[in-house]
Amino acid sequence: MTDTDRPEPPPHFIRTRIRKDVETEVVQQVVTRFPPEPNGYLHIGHAKSIALNFAMAEEFGGRTHLRFDDTNPMKEEQRYVDAIRDDVGWLGYEWARECYASDYFEQLYAWALHLIDQGLAYVDSQDADAIREQRGTLTEPGRESPYRDRPPAESRDLFERMRAGEFPDGAHVLRAKIDMAAPNINLRDPVLYRIRHQHHARTGDAWCIYPSYDFAHGQSDAIEGITHSLCTLEFEDHRPLYDWLIEHLPVPARPRQIEFARLNLDFTVLSKRRLSRLVDEGHVDGWDDPRMPTLAGIRRRGFTPASIRNFCTEIGVTKSESVIPFGALERNLRDDLNVRAPRRLAVLNPLKVILTNFPDDETEWLELPNHPQNPDMGTREVPLSRELWIEAGDFMIDAPKKFFRLKPGGEVRLRGAFIVRCDEVVKDDSGNVVALHCSFDPDTRSGQPGADRKVKGTIHWLSAEHAVRAEVRLYDRLFSVPHPAADKDRDFVEHLNPDSLQVVSDARIEPGVEAMAPGTHMQFERTGYFVVDRDSTPDAPVLNRAATLRDTWSKIEKQLR
């Protein structure tokens, strides 16, 4: 945890509930779990759940398990297990135990037998279509299966033979015997086990029957001694089934499921299905494309673990569905990086400036602070020479009154250096500005007595001779509408923002930046927060823009129009 973590989290209903359970000694030690299915990459929505589970255990002196809900070998892969482990660790959390639902297959099987023997479960030998057809609808009750009253001994025999591999996929299924007329569809004899002759990443070919989510999840919680099983709202309907199984099985503990609203972010999508499509159809560059809301993506984009943890605390935990502005995530990044990112100079769209009164062959080394508010972060030497690059946008020929940057005849301070005056504008044949002739005032060197002369504007710059060419990738929101998935008339990919990635191939960066390791964060002054991409090499540096700085000028500029 870092010093930018906020100390006092606001109260929410889950914290209140757990506190009560602790105070009334319903539980002695709080145990939570984060239970991903290893069938895809984690996204920012998972971060909310991760943060909640770990925070609750930590606050009450308990522990958290990382449990892979690997009950469906058709979808799950080891590489996702590895990626999930990386992501949770990257966020800064340490799980007390790493668990797998598949570790409990033998116990789960024994409990299934127990239900059968009690007359609480039966083997149904119909196919999926028949079962679906009998389930009823939202308004009509279901009909009982013809196999519902099969004697327990017969079900047991069949179930044992299912395990032994005597039947093909789909031939039989184990169902709980609850109530086909229940208004809650989850209680209409839900499927507990299905046959899948499928290799499992962990159990190999040991099993050809696999428990369903409903049968595996609560019992896994009980086995691990999970006290509070926190999940999202769509499982609220499953709680009666969760409780039914716990009550009818000789489980060693009594976990309780509590549901909260999942995270929604605007201008993106957060469902595995849609994220997969973006990857599979090539709309993005992979699961860790910096535009993706996956943890791998936003990490590559340059987001920090602390900023995400703070974000998760800030948004709170409730049962009401909400949509959080993407900007809230960015603000948390800025808050974090503002404090700890060293400052550097970079020019994205270079315009040549010639300091006419600066010696032709000289280099002056200026000492610039790495952080304006934090001297502990030290200083660095930055070269200045006769020819410079400045940001093209920092010069205007016909500048409005409120434009504080360079204009013909005007003065501006070069950050950390001198005040310069624009004496002459050099244009090409078509009238484009190609260079500026400026003169500098040697008395105004930063840190010297004459430096307190005030000018309105300060701009960043780079020595043309020393600046390093770099590729800079500017990222913007992935979609151009706030709720791309909400449009019922159009496919969400039609709302993709065509300008979500802008590659600047000939940007210039301050010498030294090219040598920084991938993953290093910095602020390019007046431009934004950047991170060295994993594609970067000292010979071909690549920087990703994680977030811009707040830009008051652009607002003023808009108002002027």
Next chain:
RNA sequence: UGGGGGAUCGUCUAGUGGUAGGACUACGGACUCUGACUCCGUCAGCGGGGGUUCGAAUCCCUCUCCCCCAGCCA
């Protein structure tokens, strides 16, 4: 029209019978060698209608709107 949830400033979120509070955004200002940061200030809300009560966001009735559920996915 079966069941399960949810509705408080633009956004997120406190408040469970006693002056609706905070954060973010927006806006205004101060500061500034980053139009950043920081600081100060301002605007802004209980889905509708009834009822109970001295007093209702909170309790009761009713209406409306939104989300989830008919996988051998999780």
